[in-house]
Amino acid sequence: MRVVIAEDLALLRDGLTRILDAFGFQVVEAVADGPSVLPALSRHRPDVAVVDVRLPPTFTDEGLQAALQARTRLPGLPILVLSQHVEQLYARELLSDRGGGVGYLLKDRVSNVDQFIDAVRRVAAGGMVMDPDVVSQLLARNTGGRRLAELTAREREVLGLMAEGRSNAAIAGRLFVTEKAVSKHINNIFSKLGMPPSDDDNRRVLAVLAYLNG
Numbered sequence: 245m246r247v248v249i250a251e252d253l254a255l256l257r258d259g260l261t262r263i264l265d266a267f268g269f270q271v272v273e274a275v276a277d278g279p280s281v282l283p284a285l286s287r288h289r290p291d292v293a294v295v296d297v298r299l300p301p302t303f304t305d306e307g308l309q310a311a312l313q314a315r316t317r318l319p320g321l322p323i324l325v326l327s328q329h330v331e332q333l334y335a336r337e338l339l340s341d342r343g344g345g346v347g348y349l350l351k352d353r354v355s356n357v358d359q360f361i362d363a364v365r366r367v368a369a370g371g372m373v374m375d376p377d378v379v380s381q382l383l384a385r386n387t388g389g390r391r392l393a394e395l396t397a398r399e400r401e402v403l404g405l406m407a408e409g410r411s412n413a414a415i416a417g418r419l420f421v422t423e424k425a426v427s428k429h430i431n432n433i434f435s436k437l438g439m440p441p442s443d444d445d446n447r448r449v450l451a452v453l454a455y456l457n458g
Contacts (some may be wrong), residue, residue: 245368248288249274249324250281250295250307256351260294267361278306285314285321291366292345297327303333320344322368326351330378347373347409366409372452373409394436402429407452410427 247269251257254276261271267370270399275281275395277300284384285293293314293357299306308331311323315338322345323338338346395403398419405415412430416423430448432441439447 246270246272246290248284248290249292252276281310292322294324322367345370348378350375377407399433435445
């Protein structure tokens, strides 16, 4: 699996490269500034990109903007954002793009190598992975639409855990309920959000996006 890394800190950039190499990934390029991100992604068309938000020269949001531009040029390009900050506007825009896997993790919470590798693989496979703190900050400004208001407190709790990328089994373990109960809550969520069964759309992802952007 081919990876492009965008990270300005040399030690972290080298560390990410070594970790990914050790788990069978091929880091085809690792860049250190914003202007280099888009050319690297266009040149290599990797299976997944691991991108920091704040890169030189201005250390504001170059990495995230480059990721959004790359998704325009290369629809479906999987992007995993690693950052010390939550850039709410651009994060919402990236997460609202339904084409391809996407993830947003905070650096100081990525302390488990196996969890990080799992996140990279899930994003590369087209999934969504979100840090709980990212979810909390994005939801802090979310007033919720009429349909979201119909959800019970437990259903909103389940949906919040879905937004973190947790499986039904993981949600059941977190809430100390059975997987059958979780499945029932999720089916109720789909029903209340007006999401009938479909072969074309991933209702789980669509429900999370409705939650974040409602």
